[in-house]
Amino acid sequence: xxxxxxxxxxxxxxxxxxxxxxxxxxxxxxxxxxxxxxxxxxxxxxxxxxxxxxxxxxxxxxxxxxxxxxxxxxxxxxxxxxxxxxxxxxxxxxxxxxxxxxxxxxxxxxxxxxxxxxxxxxxxxxxxxxxxxxxxxxxxxxxxxxxxxxxxxxxxxxxxxxxxxxxxxxxxxxxxxxxxxxxx
Numbered sequence: 328x329x330x331x332x333x334x335x336x337x338x339x340x341x342x343x344x345x346x347x348x349x350x351x352x353x354x355x356x357x358x359x360x361x362x363x364x365x366x367x368x369x370x371x372x373x374x375x376x377x378x379x380x381x382x383x384x385x386x387x388x389x390x391x392x393x394x395x396x397x398x399x400x401x402x403x404x405x406x407x408x409x410x411x412x413x414x415x416x417x418x419x420x421x422x423x424x425x426x427x428x429x430x431x432x433x434x435x436x437x438x439x440x441x442x443x444x445x446x447x448x449x450x451x452x453x454x455x456x457x458x459x460x461x462x463x464x465x466x467x468x469x470x471x472x473x474x475x476x477x478x479x480x481x482x483x484x485x486x487x488x489x490x491x492x493x494x495x496x497x498x499x500x501x502x503x504x505x506x507x508x509x510x511x
Contacts, residue, residue, distance in 0.1 A: 331452040358399035359432050362412040365486070366469045367419055372488035376472070378404050379440065383468055383489035393464045397428070397489060398471060400454030406474035406483075413457045416467040418490070428457035440474075466491055
């Protein structure tokens with residue numbers, strides 16, 4: 328009888344923990360969905376930020392796909408509780424189950440970016456990297472970055488569109504120019 332009662336208490340305790348964990352996961356998903364919807368609802372994006380630098384890097388993989396990296400780096404202001412989401416523009420679909428790379432949403436960490444300061448153990452980072460795999464090498468990636476000031480009284484959000492298609496076209500033109508210049 329004691330084992331039965333102990334088993335019931337244990338089950339109730341675990342069920343209570345699971346519902347707390349479910350609530351936390353639902354809140355994280357709601358935060359992710361809100362940022363995703365922000366990207367979907369935005370028609371005009373910045374090309375760059377005055378508060379940090381961004382960069383899109385695309386590397387080929389052995390299987391014919393491409394890994395893309397969105398680098399958020401070199402903060403110009405103190406940024407607390409930084410969250411970011413990066414989605415390939417052509418793959419945006421609210422009904423999709425595919426997750427976009429993100430940082431600061433699902434981790435149990437609060438990232439802080441302050442100019443010229445870094446202490447990874449305390450979550451002070453010099454930059455953030457988001458990455459995923461794509462079938463395409465030429466991409467347009469929509470990025471949303473949110474952060475607070477030190478006192479958490481002001482919230483900031485920037486939406487930036489990164490495009491490596493221009494770089495790929497310029498590289499192609501440069502290659503053609505080099506071939507023509509050498510006469511080959």
